[in-house]
Amino acid sequence: MSVQVEPKKLKWVGQRVRRKDGPEKVTGSLKYMTDYQFENMVWGRVLRSRYPYARIKRIDTSKAKAYPGVICVLTHEDVPGFNGFGIVIPDQPVLCHDYVRCMGDAVALVAAETEEIAEEALQLIEVDYEVLEPVTDPEEAIKDSAPKLHPSGNIHSRVHVKNGDVKKAFAEADVIVENTYYSPRQMHAFIETEGGWGILEEDGSLTIRCPGQYAFRDRLQIARVLAWNPERIRVISNPIGGGFGGKDEITVQIYLALLALHTGGRPVKIHYKREESVIAGIKRHPFKVTMKTAAKKDGTLVANKVVAFGDTGAYASLGGAVISLAIEHSCGPYYIPNVDLEGYCVYTNNGIAGAFRGFGVNQVCLAIEQNIDMIAEKLGMDPIEIRKKNVYHQGGLSSMGHRVTTSVGTWKTLDAAENCELWKNREKYKANPSEPWKKRGIGVATSFHGIGMGFGLPDYGAATIELLPGGRFLVGVCSEDIGQGNGTVFAIVAAEALQCHIDDIDVIQGDTRRTIDSGTVSASRSTYVGGNSVLAAAPFMIKLLKSTAAEIFKIDVDLVELRDGKLWAKVPVEGKNVLTYADIYQYLYEHRRETKVEGHFMVPKAEKQIGNNVGMPHHVYGYQTHVVLVEVDTLTGETEVLRVVSIPDCGKVINLQGLEGQAEGGAVMGMGYTLYEDTIIERGIFKTTNFTNYILPTFKETPIIETIPIEEAEKTGPFGAKGIGEVVMIPIIAAIVQAIYDATGVRINHLPATPERVYKAMKEQGVIYRG
Amino acid sequence: MRVSEIELVSPKSVIECLSYMAESDRTVRLIAGGTDAVVQMKEGKGRPEVWINIKGLKELRYIREEADGIHLGPLTTHTDIARSNLLKSRAEALAEASWQVGAEQIRNMGTIGGNIVTASPAGDTIPALYVLDAELELQSLTGKRRIKIEDFFLGPRRTVLQKDEMITDIIIQPQKPNEISIFQKLGPRRAQAISIVNVAVKLAMGTEPRQCLDGKIAFGSVAPTVIRAKKCEAMLKLGTLTDEMIRQIGKTAWKEVSPISDIRASAEYRRDMAGALLERGLYRLMKRWESR
Numbered sequence A: 001m002s003v004q005v006e007p008k009k010l011k012w013v014g015q016r017v018r019r020k021d022g023p024e025k026v027t028g029s030l031k032y033m034t035d036y037q038f039e040n041m042v043w044g045r046v047l048r049s050r051y052p053y054a055r056i057k058r059i060d061t062s063k064a065k066a067y068p069g070v071i072c073v074l075t076h077e078d079v080p081g082f083n084g085f086g087i088v089i090p091d092q093p094v095l096c097h098d099y100v101r102c103m104g105d106a107v108a109l110v111a112a113e114t115e116e117i118a119e120e121a122l123q124l125i126e127v128d129y130e131v132l133e134p135v136t137d138p139e140e141a142i143k144d145s146a147p148k149l150h151p152s153g154n155i156h157s158r159v160h161v162k163n164g165d166v167k168k169a170f171a172e173a174d175v176i177v178e179n180t181y182y183s184p185r186q187m188h189a190f191i192e193t194e195g196g197w198g199i200l201e202e203d204g205s206l207t208i209r210c211p212g213q214y215a216f217r218d219r220l221q222i223a224r225v226l227a228w229n230p231e232r233i234r235v236i237s238n239p240i241g242g243g244f245g246g247k248d249e250i251t252v253q254i255y256l257a258l259l260a261l262h263t264g265g266r267p268v269k270i271h272y273k274r275e276e277s278v279i280a281g282i283k284r285h286p287f288k289v290t291m292k293t294a295a296k297k298d299g300t301l302v303a304n305k306v307v308a309f310g311d312t313g314a315y316a317s318l319g320g321a322v323i324s325l326a327i328e329h330s331c332g333p334y335y336i337p338n339v340d341l342e343g344y345c346v347y348t349n350n351g352i353a354g355a356f357r358g359f360g361v362n363q364v365c366l367a368i369e370q371n372i373d374m375i376a377e378k379l380g381m382d383p384i385e386i387r388k389k390n391v392y393h394q395g396g397l398s399s400m401g402h403r404v405t406t407s408v409g410t411w412k413t414l415d416a417a418e419n420c421e422l423w424k425n426r427e428k429y430k431a432n433p434s435e436p437w438k439k440r441g442i443g444v445a446t447s448f449h450g451i452g453m454g455f456g457l458p459d460y461g462a463a464t465i466e467l468l469p470g471g472r473f474l475v476g477v478c479s480e481d482i483g484q485g486n487g488t489v490f491a492i493v494a495a496e497a498l499q500c501h502i503d504d505i506d507v508i509q510g511d512t513r514r515t516i517d518s519g520t521v522s523a524s525r526s527t528y529v530g531g532n533s534v535l536a537a538a539p540f541m542i543k544l545l546k547s548t549a550a551e552i553f554k555i556d557v558d559l560v561e562l563r564d565g566k567l568w569a570k571v572p573v574e575g576k577n578v579l580t581y582a583d584i585y586q587y588l589y590e591h592r593r594e595t596k597v598e599g600h601f602m603v604p605k606a607e608k609q610i611g612n613n614v615g616m617p618h619h620v621y622g623y624q625t626h627v628v629l630v631e632v633d634t635l636t637g638e639t640e641v642l643r644v645v646s647i648p649d650c651g652k653v654i655n656l657q658g659l660e661g662q663a664e665g666g667a668v669m670g671m672g673y674t675l676y677e678d679t680i681i682e683r684g685i686f687k688t689t690n691f692t693n694y695i696l697p698t699f700k701e702t703p704i705i706e707t708i709p710i711e712e713a714e715k716t717g718p719f720g721a722k723g724i725g726e727v728v729m730i731p732i733i734a735a736i737v738q739a740i741y742d743a744t745g746v747r748i749n750h751l752p753a754t755p756e757r758v759y760k761a762m763k764e765q766g767v768i769y770r771g
Numbered sequence B: 001m002r003v004s005e006i007e008l009v010s011p012k013s014v015i016e017c018l019s020y021m022a023e024s025d026r027t028v029r030l031i032a033g034g035t036d037a038v039v040q041m042k043e044g045k046g047r048p049e050v051w052i053n054i055k056g057l058k059e060l061r062y063i064r065e066e067a068d069g070i071h072l073g074p075l076t077t078h079t080d081i082a083r084s085n086l087l088k089s090r091a092e093a094l095a096e097a098s099w100q101v102g103a104e105q106i107r108n109m110g111t112i113g114g115n116i117v118t119a120s121p122a123g124d125t126i127p128a129l130y131v132l133d134a135e136l137e138l139q140s141l142t143g144k145r146r147i148k149i150e151d152f153f154l155g156p157r158r159t160v161l162q163k164d165e166m167i168t169d170i171i172i173q174p175q176k177p178n179e180i181s182i183f184q185k186l187g188p189r190r191a192q193a194i195s196i197v198n199v200a201v202k203l204a205m206g207t208e209p210r211q212c213l214d215g216k217i218a219f220g221s222v223a224p225t226v227i228r229a230k231k232c233e234a235m236l237k238l239g240t241l242t243d244e245m246i247r248q249i250g251k252t253a254w255k256e257v258s259p260i261s262d263i264r265a266s267a268e269y270r271r272d273m274a275g276a277l278l279e280r281g282l283y284r285l286m287k288r289w290e291s292r
């Protein structure tokens, strides 16, 4: 059963639709969960480790417990169930009992009458530590001599993909480049830091109101720690002040649950200060990538050898999956027949790394795109020409060796780049810097990003549609709106399928009681999976509408037609021959009948797995090319991005405005990664403390961004759509670095390319302004 | 001291404020825009028992020209300064410095008095005040004194201000018709940035092309306090300010600075940037002068 809408007749899909949650977010009238206060509330705080690595000898909470205004103080002894969490392997203690492995580790919880009392009580908890030498360099960490941070050793995971004969290919190649690239520890820096509410309800159940990216999985992780039936826990995870992957893992849900059990039914609130969020929150994995790439004289890529180290910090979270995705994408959207790709996910005492928009692909994109640029330069080839020559096409083989049967738009995005105004007039743009000591350059790069969970991992979605009074609909998809506007996408899909106005669709997300499990909000999947789930539910709603109409008309259901959002009798009937959705609701209501339907969707998979690597390959990918113009001040090393052309292959565009929002936000986030952002940790200790020294781009750094969508329809996607949330921030990273090279002749392989790094490289190479 | 237990009083006049400062038996601290004081309070630093809120003292917010110079009230905000036509034409470096403080919201709240008393080596208005020969009027219940800005700072966050004293007036010397000035700042980004290095330059130009008769240069963020670059200043008068001469002056700057390394920049980079910003500032000044 499926809904068929002729492309020509699409009313909402592909239009510029205003975000349903736009006005309240823009005006600030929307309250995030952490904005609320309650009369009888109490404040929760978390005691963090004092050292990056130490053994806990003793914890004494007696003084804190006796402190006036303190309601409870909890340690590992108060954890009723399993003392750990983690999406893949739960190796992170809820409350540490033997070792602390990073500054973000939680040792105790306090609930108190005021935030200040809670803070003071933390100071009264005595913890004796035996301080240990921290492990801070991933390459040192994998040596036998390094202290083992976990019983299984410091290598959390190793990924290896080998195809063809790399040795032979390198021996026979005409040009080889090899470089090592270092990437920063980017912070999600969401507007709403981690926080929420825990409430023990009068019926003994627990409500956790906490922004997250997968309410049902959060609920399972909470239940495991409490040793509770998950059904007795309700998680409300929407609305969210930004996620970007940083709220994929458990943040404070479990702390809230534990504290709520000890506050006598009073709601307990935790809301991290920015400083605490910096230390406790997960970050993007810093990578060291060594990449050797070879080509023939005509520019054909023949071999790629990669060794990548990802620093996952103290706990696994999604580190293994990040490394796996990085390796899967380490050859770019090209076909390279001979590859040897190796990735290590390594434990250290450097905070904790986990999911973050791009999920490992950002780090490797820089490497492959830079190497290709250098090859092109050596061969005297145009950077777009060499890429066009090597991309794989739909039906062709990827560098993983699997046949890509889904839509592939890389070539078209490159072609659009070649024909965009900025690229065509690049010499003119470069010729006129704003001041004589400034230099301009243009860069181009391309990348791709898998959609959904990849081979071997369960991946499904589900949606409900409920007919409401007045003939409106309530669409429920648990997948949260972490800022990308997926709620509006679900509404567009539903309005299209149900032939109604978008204003007649309400959307509910992120509530384990009111929505059904539809998987994570991650992996660029929610438009694709959620959209398909709504499309799976819609026919059941249409069936309900039609059969009810047939009952009212007293005719056979086949004689009822749905047209222009109304139900028509194709044959003469007694009374009216047309019914509205409101009429149907009224009838169902009067007869006490169900008005809600469900739809379920299984994400299609590739044919077979790549080697032993679970999650590899993906079946559907989004593709993206960026062109950028930069201006570098040769006196200071400052880089200004002046213009960006963002060319996503997103399949069919569902909401043009939403797509542009993603393209623009992604470009700025990618620019921040390339030029400004890094969470600096030295010997396990955070040197970056808050937004005073974590440098995010502001509106003043934001360039002119033009979006040119390439609609390479994917037949398994809703109306042909694919996911786009992550890839929109990726190739811009390499494009900026290449533009800096084009401007100055220096290649920056260590990001971020701060003014100091660019200046130093220019100084070493004698790039000096001489009037 | 818990933040929630700190009291706040709002005097109605300067005299009332000074009496409170002189007579209170509790620790007091002035708060103007609060953009430094509140940040410090949150960090647990400098929490008084009583805040004296002076934001409402309208008599301390003004920009006016008098016979002895331009007078600025300490409560004049960065926005007031950046938008003042008088300052934009007769105290360019100061108007530019205020324009580059933080971002809109901070400029609307933050005051010049607060910027001075915070005494950060990176404070953006301070180098501009140096080259514009600023003097400060410090007042207490028992009297007033007038002091050169260069004698005000003792070290990072330390000044000669006494516990019962406040700044009640700031006097700068407006540029003469043959004078031009500029402020240059290097931060990790273009807004909301603490200066890695900043510099203010004022030149008195002669009648010959690029002939400089005299000049003042003050650097921030490269020493414990803002400093004058006297060797570079002397070089300004050595001959025509050709691009080559400007480059030589820039090169000399690193001899005048003694920066430190911190999370924002290494000492080496800061040292090079002192020269680079001075060089850039002089190029821009020459362009400005030649297009007059």
Ligand SMILES: Cc1cc2nc3c(=O)[nH]c(=O)nc-3n(C[C@H](O)[C@H](O)[C@H](O)COP(=O)(O)OP(=O)(O)OC[C@H]3O[C@@H](n4cnc5c(N)ncnc54)[C@H](O)[C@@H]3O)c2cc1C
Pocket: B029, B030, B031, B032, B033, B034, B035, B036, B037, B038, B039, B074, B075, B100, B101, B102, B103, B106, B109, B110, B111, B112, B113, B114, B115, B116, B117, B118, B122, B123, B124, B125, B165, B166, B167, B168, B192, B193, B194, B195
């Ligand atoms: C996000 C952000 C960005 C910033 N960016 C910059 C920047 O780019 N450049 C820069 O230089 N600074 C910057 N600052 C620092 C600050 O905004 C400025 O120094 C501002 O001028 C301080 O003024 P205020 O009125 O807010 O001072 P307050 O915080 O009210 O006071 C600061 C200190 O001065 C004292 N004080 C105030 N007025 C008087 C007076 N009349 N007499 C005696 N003592 C007085 C107070 O007691 C206090 O000790 C930034 C701050 C923030 C939070």
